[in-house]
Structures are given as C-alpha cells and as structure tokens.
Amino acid sequence: MIEIFDITLLFIIFSLFLFSPLNLNVKNIYIVLFLAIFLLVNYFKDSKKIKVRENLLIFLIFFSIFFIFSIDIANELNLGWDAKWFYLIESLYYSQGNTFKELTEQMFRDFHPHPHLGSYLWAFFSNLSINNHEYYGRLFYLFLFIFGLFLITKKIIQNKNYEPIILIILTIVTYKYKYFSGLQEIIIFTNLIFISIVIYDYIVEKKFSDLLIISLCLNLILWTKAEGIVYFLIVISCINLIKKINFSHRIKFNILCLSLIVFKFLVYQFFEIKPNNQPYSLNFIENLDFDILFYQIYNITIYFVYNSINNIIYFVVLIVFFMSRDKIFKEEYYKFIFIFFLLNVCFIYSAYILRDQEIVYSLKTTIDRVVFTSSGFYLFFIGIYLKKLSFNFIK
C-alpha cells in the first residue's frame, strides 16, 4: 500500500520538475493533481486495498506531527543564510511570474551556486496559498520529511499499535527547525530515505521498476543542489557493486542515469548556464603541502566526529556497523550501505580539502548540514537492524 503513496508523491515532484521551465500557473497545479489521481487510481491495483480505518490512526498522527511542526515554522520564520542569499531569490523569480528562462538570463549566468528545483517547489507551494506567505512553500519540505519517516515506519513496523509511537520518536530525534529554514539539504535527505528503502526492495525482489524509481529520485537530487552530482555518482557506484544484479537491469539503469546527466548538461548548454560560484579548486594539488594537508585532515576529523555524535544517526550507524561486522560483506544490503558510508566519508574529506576557503571557518559553517544530508540514507538501515535485533531478543 505504502509504495502507492511513495510513487505518487515522487511522481508529483517529478511532474513539478518537468513544469519548472514554465511560469507558475494554476493550470499546472490542476494538471499535476489530475495526473496524480489518475496514476493512483488506474495504475495501482493495490489502491483498492487501502483500508482507511486500519490506517486512520497513523494518518492522524502524521497530520498531527505536520501541524505541530508547521506551527513551529510559522512562528520561527527565520531563514538560513544561503536561503536569504539565493534560494529565496530563485524562488521569487517563479512566485513573481517569471520562468526558468528569466532565472537563467538574469541570475544564473553571473551567479549560479545551486540548481532550481528546491526553489521551484518553494514558490509553487507558497503560491498555492491564498495570502502567498513565503513559509507555506517550506511546509512542503516538512511534508516530504515526515513522509520519508512515515515510509520507514510503515516498512519496518508491522504492528499498527506501535507505528505512531515509532513515527513520533523518529521525528523527535531528527527534527530541527534549521533544516526547514529554506535550505535544501532536507530534500536530498528525504530522497536518500526513499532510495535506501527502494534499494532494499530491489535487493529482495529484483524488480526493474525499483531501479526506475531510484533513477527518478537521483534526478531530483541532481536538480536540487550542486553536490547532488556526488550523491548521484555514489549511489550509482554502489548499485553497480551489487552482486547478482540482472545484466539487462544494470545496462538499462546505467543508460538511464547517464541520460539524466546528459539531459542536465544539455539544459545547461541550451540556457548557457555555467556552474560558477563553487568554492572548490584544484590549486591544492598543484601546491601540495603535507603540513597543510595534515592540518586540514586533523580539523576535518575533529569536526566530523563532533557533528556525527551530535547528529545521532551517524553515531548509531557506526555502532550498527561494528555490531554487525560479520554481515557487512555477506549480506548485500549491509554491503551497499557500508560502501555508501565509505564513499560518503571520502566525499566529505575531499570536499573540504579541495575547498578554497579557510578550513575551520567552512567546517564550522557547513559540516553539520553535510553530515545531516547523507544521514537520511542510514535511517532505514538502522531500523532494519533494530528490528532484527528485537526479533532475536524475543526469541
């Protein structure tokens, strides 16, 4: 049942992404909603099996959590630095009736730190409201976030009595207002939750449709932040390392992913967008100095460890890796998560080493967000591990 909602939501976001070159128009909203309902009713036989009464409680809790956090966002209103600097400005292009064309011509040619999808969603949902308050757009990020946690709960917990409790605990552990201050990490976080769940299904069932959904999520990540390309490549590498993957699946999936990158490249070519304002350079390699390298690695390690403990998810996933060290190379899903973790840690180190900015300053201001972004990928894995652990305990 839950896959229906998952796919429908992804479909809605993907449709919105396809509409993003156009200006915001009420017609687009109706088209997207119509297509979503059409998809829900006609393409999923399971949709008839949705039992409202059985799931009423979890839906009630879902919307209670959404309401409680919405009030927090409505009251706080404080935007993050980057949100004030460019995400909201990008979003204003859409909410003030412009299109991707104007956005690229007037902003992206001189200043293009990140792609536009998150800002487009922000504008789309703030324009849905009667009084066009900016924060309505950010409530969609909140919806996505709770939906990701809802999916994990539904997948892991079979007992309907415990579902709401686990969902609330997950939100208590992971929610912080700053993730909803207009920054885009929360979108990648949620997409990584989707991917981690769907890849588990793929390893068990080996259905190509799962890989299709993953590529859909990867595409959204690619258009959310510049760093999205790294998560895109890491996930593709991990999927290619899965043993016993059907050869035709592998080929089709890789071609699909390659075409997504080519598509982005073509869009950038067409609109003459140059990805600039990225604080990375290869000067470091040219002037390699081992003292500086040691100083950088030392600082990255200190801040990384501190933020991993602060984030809890990273801290727990390390414990889980340690506790299940025998399974890491035996079970496909464990291996997948472990390789993702290694590549992700390599990414964090190399990103800061190559960053053309004072290292301590950039670590202080950004590493908590970098750690948070990828932590979404491990949540479902931790859930699966705890579920197995509880079964063993009961036995």
Next chain:
Amino acid sequence: MISYLKLKKFNFLLILICLFVLMNRTDFIKDFSRVLKSDEPSRIVDRYGFCGGESIGYLRYLKEKFNFKSNPKIINFIHTPPTNWSIYDTNSINLKSDFEILINYPGEEIVIELPLNDKHFFLLKKSNYSLGNSSKEIIKFYIEDKTIKNLSIEFFSFDNFKIKKKISNLNIKRSNNNLFIIKNSENKLGFGKKNILIKITSEKGIYKNDDLKLIFQNKYQLNTLEILNNYQNCYLIKK
C-alpha cells in the same frame, strides 16, 4: 474512539505522552498562541527587527510606502545575512534605482576595533565588513593610554609565500583630540585590498593592549545627501 481505532489503552497513553514530548520540544503552545495573536508581517518584525539588525520591518515599510519601481540598493552597516530578499522584485531587475537604503547608520565615522593577532601585531582583515563603507583617505588611531604621546606604526602584509612584508613605517604625534591621525591618500596602504598587520611602538615600548580602535570617515555623509525617510538610524536616501 480508542475502540474504533482498534487501539490498546496503554498504547493510546503512550502515543499521548509521545505527542506531548513532541509539543514540548517545539514549544507548541507558545508558538500556537503567537501565530494566533499576530499576523505574519508583525511576526517578521518580531523576528528580524524594525530598525536594527536586519531591519526587515523598515525595508517592508518603505516598500509599501514608496512603492519602488526598481530594487533599491540596501547598505547595512553591520554584518548580517543579505536583506534584499525581503523587498526584491525580480521583474525590475534591469531598472536602475534612484534610491538607497541605509540601515544601522553609525554616524559620520566608522569605528573598527582591532584584535591583537599575536604578541606584537594587530590584524585588519581585507574582508572586514566595515571597510566597505569607509573612506580610507584619513585614518585615526585611538588607544586608551593617554600618557603615550608618540607612536611609530609599522604596516605589514603577506606575500604569496605567506611571509610578512613591510609596506610602510610612520611616526606620528598625538593630536589635540587624543587621536593619532595618518593620511592615506589613494589608499596607499591598501586597506580592504589585503590583510594588514599593524605593529605599534610607543615611547613605552611595543604596544600590546587589546584596545586599539581605527576610526574611518563614513562614505555616506548625511549632510550631503537627500533624505526621504528616516527612522532612528535607518534612512532612505535619493542618489
């Protein structure tokens, strides 16, 4: 209702406790009453201030009152996140604005307090935010110790190999207003262009007190500008 939802009483209680913890974590009751009591614009003013800090309240007030047809330049004299988002109009991006908005205007002079970087040197970073709105022609040095009459000021910068390189050395007497004044025509010393280390020596030896202040002339002198609106130290001026 509990029976309708097929829920055990104990679990219902657990759910209520969890929800209570969640509400407590976000200060729900307080937030909810605030959202009910005040509308979005007043919450924005509460959050960002009317005139002070980011002064979003003042910016929005000006936009409503003057109905700008282009995006005025906003000059904030204290370092805060960008503020233009609050009144930004993407449809008039190519139009030149006749207006400038000054926020947190400090007066005719801008004072920069300099920290002692290491044992002997004060550091003035090129990225120091206040330098952007300062005229660098005349610089006044202020130190607490009134008994010092003469100063020898050495200016250093870093070369490509991060080695200190002396730029200039000046000997100055204390002026009548207890300040040491230097002339820096055409910004010869390169303030704002590179990080500058300053070493100060007085008749008492190397000056190491952490109380050095540099006073620059503000680029925006109000007596030469046409002021259209003013609230405390926030101003709307015509270019």
